[in-house]
Amino acid sequence: xxxxxxxxxxxxxxxxxxxxxxxxxxxxGVLNVINILHGTFIVIGSxxxxxxxxxxxxxxxxSIPIAALILFFIxxxxxxxxxxxxxxxPVLTTLTLTFGLDxxxxxxxxxxxxxxxxxxxxxxxxxxxxxxxxxxxxDRLAAMGLALLLTGLLFxxxxxxxxxxxxVAVRMDREAAALMGVKVRKIYALTFAIGAVMAGAAGSLxxxxxxxxxxxxxxxxxxxxxxxxxxxxxxxxxxxVGGLALGVLESFGALxxxxxxxxxxxxxxxxxFLLFRPTGIMGKRGYE
Amino acid sequence: MKRGFWILAVVIVLFxxxxxxxxxxxLATIMMLYCVLALSWNFIGGLTGYxxxxxAAFFGLGAYAGGVAQGxxxxxxxxxxxxAALAALFATGLGLAILRLRGHYFAxxxxxxxxxxxxxxxxxxxxxxxGMGLNLPILKxxxxxxxxxxxxxxxxxxxxxLFTAAYVMRxxxxxxxxxxxxxxxxxxxxxxxxxxxxxxxxxxxxxxxGGAGAFYASWVSYIEPxxxxxxxxxxxxxxxxxxxxxxxxxxPILGAIVFLVLEELVWRNFLxxxxxxxxxxxxxxxxxxxxxxxxxxxxxxxxxxxx
Numbered sequence: 171x172x173x174x175x176x177x178x179x180x181x182x183x184x185x186x187x188x189x190x191x192x193x194x195x196x197x198x199g200v201l202n203v204i205n206i207l208h209g210t211f212i213v214i215g216s217x218x219x220x221x222x223x224x225x226x227x228x229x230x231x232x233s234i235p236i237a238a239l240i241l242f243f244i245x246x247x248x249x250x251x252x253x254x255x256x257x258x259x260p261v262l263t264t265l266t267l268t269f270g271l272d273x274x275x276x277x278x279x280x281x282x283x284x285x286x287x288x289x290x291x292x293x294x295x296x297x298x299x300x301x302x303x304x305x306x307x308x309d310r311l312a313a314m315g316l317a318l319l320l321t322g323l324l325f326x327x328x329x330x331x332x333x334x335x336x337x338v339a340v341r342m343d344r345e346a347a348a349l350m351g352v353k354v355r356k357i358y359a360l361t362f363a364i365g366a367v368m369a370g371a372a373g374s375l376x377x378x379x380x381x382x383x384x385x386x387x388x389x390x391x392x393x394x395x396x397x398x399x400x401x402x403x404x405x406x407x408x409x410x411v412g413g414l415a416l417g418v419l420e421s422f423g424a425l426x427x428x429x430x431x432x433x434x435x436x437x438x439x440x441x442x443f444l445l446f447r448p449t450g451i452m453g454k455r456g457y458e
Numbered sequence: 459m460k461r462g463f464w465i466l467a468v469v470i471v472l473f474x475x476x477x478x479x480x481x482x483x484x485l486a487t488i489m490m491l492y493c494v495l496a497l498s499w500n501f502i503g504g505l506t507g508y509x510x511x512x513x514a515a516f517f518g519l520g521a522y523a524g525g526v527a528q529g530x531x532x533x534x535x536x537x538x539x540x541x542a543a544l545a546a547l548f549a550t551g552l553g554l555a556i557l558r559l560r561g562h563y564f565a566x567x568x569x570x571x572x573x574x575x576x577x578x579x580x581x582x583x584x585x586x587x588x589g590m591g592l593n594l595p596i597l598k599x600x601x602x603x604x605x606x607x608x609x610x611x612x613x614x615x616x617x618x619x620l621f622t623a624a625y626v627m628r629x630x631x632x633x634x635x636x637x638x639x640x641x642x643x644x645x646x647x648x649x650x651x652x653x654x655x656x657x658x659x660x661x662x663x664x665x666x667x668g669g670a671g672a673f674y675a676s677w678v679s680y681i682e683p684x685x686x687x688x689x690x691x692x693x694x695x696x697x698x699x700x701x702x703x704x705x706x707x708x709x710p711i712l713g714a715i716v717f718l719v720l721e722e723l724v725w726r727n728f729l730x731x732x733x734x735x736x737x738x739x740x741x742x743x744x745x746x747x748x749x750x751x752x753x754x755x756x757x758x759x760x761x762x763x764x765x
Contacts, residue, residue, distance in 0.1 A: 204562050255745055261561045262509040263744055266696060270740025273693075277734030388689070392573065395566050430581045437574045444559055444567060 175304050176421045182306065184417025185314030186375055190390060191397035191409040192321045193368025196328075199404025200341040200361045201257055206268040207248070208394055209387030210276045211241055211366045215373020216382040217283060223290050223377075230290055230377050231312055234320075237370035245366025249359040257358060272387070279384040287381040313375040318410070320371050324364070325406040337361050341404070396436050399443050402450025411451050471613060475606045483605045487677070489718045490612040492698060494670045496710035496717075497619045499695035502663040504704035505632060506656060507639030508557070511569035511692040516545045516664040517671040518575055518687035524672025525592045525681055526585060534597075538672040545668020546661045553660035557653070560642075569692070576687040591682030594675055608677050615673060619666040624707055626662065635659055639705075690733070697740055703750035712751060 190212060197205045218237035219230040228236075248271060256263050296308035328334035339347040340357045348354050380386065393416065398404075401412020416436070423435040443450065475483045495513060502510045520541035527537040556567040579586045586592055597604055626632045634655045637645035646652050675681045694717065695710075702713030725735035747754075 265565055267744040270737040273737030274734045433577045434574050437570050
């Protein structure tokens with residue numbers, strides 16, 4: 171029974187992880203840029219949810235559009251203003267640039283909101299779902315459902331919408347897409363903005379579970395990276411599988427070794443996957 | 459003329475502690491430390507072209523190895539050597555695993571290492587003091603004498619790093635690393651054992667940083683995980699080398715000096731926005747000075763003025 175409970179907890183966490191990683195994976199896959207800012211984007215989303223709840227009483231599940239809107243603009247501006255200028259440069263250049271932007275933005279958050287940990291404390295929690303000894307808070311369950319829904323929505327956008335197909339086309343072959351009349355720079359900016367939106371949405375949902383602080387951004391970034399490697403880079407389904415896998419692994423890892431070794435455990439898994447199965451659990455690449 | 463310039467620089471550096479107060483000596487020591495970090499990163503990042511973010515891991519490992527060793531009653535200088543050796547050993551083992559990765563994968567794998575080590579140090583409270591930090595024995599020396607002693611020791615480490623870098627760059631090893639940077643597959647085809655070369659470069663990028671970490675522990679005589687595994691220790695050397703010029707000998711040194719000057723003049727004045735200003739400088743550097751200061755064609759400026 172304990173194992174089942176741990177499994178459920180892991181899956182609930184994993185749904186949120188999938189949402190965290192989907193945007194990161196999209197940006198990495200399409201732009202070939204590791205977005206160090208992703209963790210800070212998530213924190214901004216959490217703050218949006220926090221203040222929406224504290225000042226306007228909006229439940230974090232419903233403040234997703236607010237967070238998404240804010241991050242869309244931040245993402246679009248950063249990409250078209252800075253990152254587009256070096257998008258074809260070597261890894262070190264793009265990585266250092268997003269690192270610099272992250273240092274700035276994260277420090278801005280610390281100055282604006284202090285490094286104190288805040289928490290969304292719901293006045294009327296939705297209660298707890300109990301089924302033959304297994305308990306899950308309904309709020310968390312709803313957050314997980316919504317996270318998976320959003321990830322599914324991203325999948326649909328990429329799969330069926332015109333913009334989504336343009337993004338996929340740019341990913342497959344930048345030059346060919348440009349010849350077909352796709353405005354590559356605009357698509358880059360849009361892709362980055364969508365990645366930021368996913369981060370913001372994930373941040374809103376995460377505010378229900380994690381305490382909120384700018385200091386958490388590194389942790390989220392690390393998780394996003396591990397999920398991408400676990401699930402396979404550059405596909406939404408990979409992010410989904412990787413996220414759920416990491417959630418379950420972390421839950422059982424905490425049970426077996428204690429929660430203080432979570433980072434070490436994920437790192438070992440990361441290295442093993444990178445060495446022996448670099449294409450991830452799904453074993454395929456891309457949005458094809 | 460070039461040799462004369464180097465000798466002049468060494469002479470100036472040797473007499474630096476006699477012209478300023480202890481604050482000045484402290485700055486000069488940090489400058490030497492930065493030179494070590496920048497020159498070390500240059501082995502793997504500049505010469506080999508692998509974007510390593512592991513400097514903080516080596517630094518922290520060296521600091522804790524040295525700190526724990528000194529706590530057991532081992533002499534300070536031996537403790538530094540232990541820190542350097544352990545960092546080099548660790549880098550070699552780690553390198554064999556993660557140097558097979560390229561590009562982004564390598565960068566992030568190296569970035570996570572510092573987090574892992576910090577967590578391990580935090581959880582082994584008996585040995586390292588965990589989050590409480592580690593106190594080191596304090597030298598029985600006057601303040602002035604201590605400052606000068608540490609300055610000269612750091613200078614010696616920096617000089618050692620510089621000589622090693624100069625030596626490597628003139629040897630087949632340096633040439634091989636350059637080949638790997640340009641095209642690793644081609645390097646393998648012409649008979650360069652890329653795995654061994656890369657691992658050696660990674661080890662070289664760790665050994666002096668580990669020594670400097672152990673030195674740092676003795677110098678400040680109190681270390682804690684969040685301090686010595688600070689991610690900024692990984693970022694700063696990269697910024698310094700980019701500021702100067704990658705893959706050269708004088709680039710990292712120039713970058714380290716300019717970086718320190720900037721640090722003292724600019725963002726020391728932003729107490730709560732220190733990292734933010736550093737971030738802005740990084741962004742500016744990447745966008746407007748991507749090849750570093752040594753790549754600027756100064757002569758063209760003067761030619762333009764004449765005409």
